[in-house]
Amino acid sequence: MSHITIDDFTKVDIRVGTITRVEPFEKAHKPAYIIHVDLGDIGVKKSSAQLTGKYSPKDLEGKQVICVVNFPEKQIGPIKSQVLITGFTDENGDIVIATTESSVPNGSKLH
Template identity: 45%
Template sequence: MELTWSDFEKVGMRVGTIIEVNDFPEARKPAYQLTIDFGNTIGILKSSAQITKRYQKEDLLNRQIIAVVNFPKKQIGKFMSECLVLGAMGAENDIVLLQPDFKVENGLRIG
């Protein structure tokens, strides 16, 4: 299915900085619970991310990432995920996070 430019503009992809990382032992697949700062306009959102194969918690803290911030919230066990962290998905769910090459302002729109 081909998207229109109007469809693409509806996707709220933004830059955020991970400010907290916690284990998520209740998740069915290994994951972390992330707290991400998207700046003053959007604020702080939480997400669950299955990125434990490539990333240790200390590697994620203060890392800028790209996430979709305008999806509906999703209940994952007792955790409410408020955004979708984006990454390139390899074989066996081996995810590499998308991130800016240089530090930029939190909340900047991707487009």
């Protein structure tokens, strides 16, 4: 593992947002959803996320998630993924989303 400086960390803009809509991403190579995340003043942004192993759309809607918001947009099939929803891989290889312990305002920055 290599070390980073606090300056490196502060370059990554990590914010919390609430999932407002989840759609099946039928054109994805691996099972995925198109997820719309309300990030407060930043607006509603889309992400392609391979969360189908652990979550249904109803499980995700209304959840707060932790997102990286300053990566460049990435073209994934017919959509542009605008944010990266963070998570961890469980023992089965499924992604478990990173979230907050309690509700905070959308767009809040991770410190």
